[in-house]
Amino acid sequence: MTAATLASLAEKAVKWSALTTAARFVLQLGAQVALARALGPGNYGIYGIGIAVLTFAAFLSGSAFSWNLLLQERIDDNDIRFAFTWQSIAGAATALGMLLLAPLFADFFGDPRVTPMVQWLSLACLLTALSAPAVCLLQRDLNFRSLGLLQLASYGVGYLGVGLPLALAGWGAQSLALACVVQAAVTLVGAFVLRRHPVRPLFAHAAGAQALRTGRTVFVTNIVNWLLGNLDRIVIGRLLNAQAVGLYTLAYNFAQIPNTLLVSAIQPTFLASGARMAHEPQRLAQAWLLVLACVLVLVTPAAVSMALVAHDLVALLYGPDWNDSAWVLALMFLCLPAWAGWGLSTPVLWNTGRKHMEALLQLPLLAVAVPVWWLLTPQGLRWAAIVSAVVVYARMLVTVAAGLRALQLRWAQLAPMFVRGALLAAWCAAAARGAQLAVAPMDNAALSFAAGSLASFLAMAVVVLAAPQWLGEQARLALSRLLPFVRVAEAPAAGSATAREKQA
Template identity: 70%
Template sequence: MSASTLASLAEKAVKWSAMTTVARFVLQLGAQVALARLLGPGNYGIYGIGIAVLTFAGFLAGAGFSWNLMLAPHVDDDDVRFAFTWQTLAGTAMAAAMYFGAPLLADFFGDARVQPMVRWLALACVLTALSAPSICLLQRDLNFRVLGLVQLVSYAMGYLAVGLPLALAGWGAQSLAMAAVVQAAVLLVGTYGARRHPVRPLWRHATGGQALDTGRTVFYTNVVNWVLGNLDRIIIGRLLNAHAAGLFTLAYNFAQIPHSLLVNAVQPTFLASGAKLSAEPQRLAQAWMLVLGCVLVLVLPAAVSMSLVAPDLVDLLYGSAWNEAGWVLAVMFLCLPAWTGWGLSTPVLWNTGRKHQEALLQLPLLALALPAWWWITPHGLRGAVLVSAVVIYLRAGLIVAAGLRALGMSGSVLLPLLLRGGLLALWCGVATRAAQALVEPLGLPAVSLAAGTLAALAAMAIVVWGLPHLLGEQARLALSRLLPFVRAAAPAGVPPVAKGSEA
């Protein structure tokens, strides 16, 4: 495929992915606010525990088998049949394990509501495993228009059409479990209908070793990521209570919404198109630096401003029962640059033959994080949240550093981006806090939220309209695609790949 054709397909894919992700953000925000108000922190905590178990079971269910369908240079029907066969087997096995292990999990967390939650989510586990081949094939085709629309409809059907009415009917935490099951079922039907594939079993295949190797790597990587990403809420639920777990889950999930907007819109396209650039590290490096430039220069100031308005946001949307989550959300918003930079850097490792490094590099961090959480969490929720934030930034640093090494680049290339982003974050943060201080005597969260948000937007608008050169070439190039009046800087390329690099 020519460079111009690939670039055109990738750009269309990003635009469709971005549009559908924004629409899903609106639905997700509305559903989350309504369900959180109806159910309260305790029920939300049970849901958070159940989702953590479901995510781990999903990794064991072999979703990694389908990754090879997206990453392999060539794919035929036998590749698809092999992946689907093993995913069906693994998904069924893990669903059974969840169902029969639910009583033990309820005893571990000391809450009987965990048992029915996990048993319902066992069904979502097998449905999710079955849909993985079609999803990866759609991503391979860069058909993010269809995939995004199906994801949008499945979320709306699950959480708005089913979850919300059940919550109003008094189903409690189980309304969220049923919503997850319906979402998984609609996603399976929609993705398979859009990208049909053979389903006849195939237990052995000539390239099965490669698929299994990719599956094992994805599995190990996802297990490490799951432990570092979910162990905090597991320990909070075990050492504190479901109420504290609910506060953390809501704040974490809310902060993940803007992160998902960015990463889900770009990462799959970057991964799929990057696989086609694996033999051209210079072009891969140029694309990655454009991504990191946007994260450090644009996401960092947004994260600081969002952190400052977080308490007002929680008070306005969720009510006084959730006020303790305001501080947690403020810290989680500050993690947005790390989450996004890390999520958009892992494709570099996968596309340069270093897919195993994502898990291996994080293992020492896991050995440090586990005792830190276990020792600090009994002293209160805030201590556990701070440990989580430190872990998130350390993980991001490890993955970005590995990406730089993979492409033979020096870490010094990020210093100008960090400086620009830091100065813009200070500028927007001061503007946000000053506006909040002006209206603080009124004691109205809605007014404080509006004032802080408008001040942050005005501060950034002054830079974008009046001083665009302060953004740097990467951020200006990205913004010029959305805002034509922002003149793109002439591309300066990236440092050459070091001789002898394995990329």
């Protein structure tokens, strides 16, 4: 595949992924609000505990076998059969373990509602494991149009078609468990229809040793990532209660929606196309710098603006039962640049032969974070959230630093992006806060949210339309791929940074 063809396919993939993930954002937001209001913090907390267990189980269920299909430059039917065989075995074994250990999880968290939650989610674990090869093959093919539409449909069927009616019928936390199972089932069927692959068992394979080595690395990395991303909820559930887990989970999940949409729109494309650029580090570096420019320059002001309207958002969407989650939501919104920067930097390590570094770099963070969470969480939910925020930013910094070393880049090349992002954040925040103060006497959450959001949007629009040079060349170039009317520098000198970026 030529560089031009790969670039064209990658750009189309990003656009389709962005479109479908934006639609999923609207769908997830509506479903989350409706379900949270119907179930309350307690039931939502039980679901949060169950999802933390399911996420851990998914790492044990052999997802690394399918992930290996995405990382290889070339694959054949034997690679797929080998991955599917061991993926299925590991998925079935893990699902059985969840089913049998569910009462022990309930004892650990001191809530009997955890038992049926984990038992239902064991089925979702099996279905997700079985669908992983087809999903990874769709990502490898850069077929994000079909994959995005499938994810949109499966979420809608699961959470709006099944979960919400059951919640309204009084099924409590189990309505969310069944919604997750249905979503996994629809994904399994749809992914296999879209990307059929051989399913005949193959227990041994010439490239099996390499797949297992990659699998071990993926497994260890995923476990470390799970610990850093879920231990906060585990500790909150153990030391506080399900109500606190519900409040925290709502804020965490809500803030994660824009991050998940951004990362899922770009990371798989970056990973799949980056695997084809593994021997061209200069092109990989140029593409990564464009991605980081989007995060640091464009996401940062959006994150700060969202943090300012977080209290209005909770009051408007969820009601007074959820007020205690507003402060946590604001803090989690401020983590968006770090989440995105970390998630969009890990493909650099995997595509430069440093896949083991992701876990190794984060182990010291884990060693420090665990005792700090345990000591500070009894002081209240806010302290647990503060520790989580510090951990998120630390993960981003160590991962980006490793990426810079891998591609022989310097922090100085990112410094202008940090500065521009901070200045734009201050500009948008001033506009949002000024608008909120102007309508404060009316004491209306909807009006305050609308005023702050609109003012921030208009402040950013002024920069994009009237003074795009404030964004910097890389952010302007990246933004122009989606918004053609954004002006970029004309006639860059041959061999200049901008010229190289356009070629990327």
